[in-house]
Amino acid sequence: MKVEARLFDVITVFFFLAAIIYGLWAKEVVGIVGLILTGGLSLLVASYFHFVARRTAGRAEDNPDAEIADGAGELGFFSPGSYWPVGVAAAAALAALAMAFWQVWLLVIAVVCLLLTVGGLVFEYHTRPNATD
Template sequence: MKVEARLFDITTAFFFVSAVVYGAWAKEPVGLVALILTGGLSLIIGSYFHFVARRAEQRPEDDPDAEIADGAGEMGFFSPGSYWPAGVAASAGLTAVALAFMQIWLIVIGGVVLLLTVGGLVFEYHTRPNVTE
């Protein structure tokens, strides 16, 4: 996580330096505010990565002397074939189109379908706990 934290530190510095240069040069407030807010959001993400990096064990990506083979092994479980992401994308698209045309009834339908498909994606491999009495 230290690598990601450094990347966001660099982007945060870039946005704040850009805001100073833009504010001195352009004299236009909207772009200045946008750059400051973008730098602030980047600072939030970088701070989160610093927070997590202190508590997580060191990964091979964080070790400058690591070999490629150090990162080998199981990375986690990935669904071999799930249709839920397509449903999430379709329902998010429906909701976005409904928002674009400001159709309240379609926004409600799209939001409900979006929540159902996200729930299906999250709980796709969830099984009941084995309760033995």
């Protein structure tokens, strides 16, 4: 995570410097505020990556002398065939459509559909604990 943290550190410095230069050059308030807020958001991400990097073991990406084989191995579990993401996308599209036309009844339906599909996605591989009788 150190590589990502450094990357966002550079982005944060760039946006704050761009805000200063833009403020001196253009004297326009909205652009300055936008650049400062963008720098603040990238600072939040950089802080998170620094926080996580201190608490996790070093990865192959963080070692400049690492070989490609050092990064081999299992990366995690990825569902081979799940239709829940399609349902989440459809419910989110329905919610966006409801907000675009401000149809509150459709927004309520979309939020319920969104909650159901996200719940299905999260608990897709959940198994209940064994009952001991």
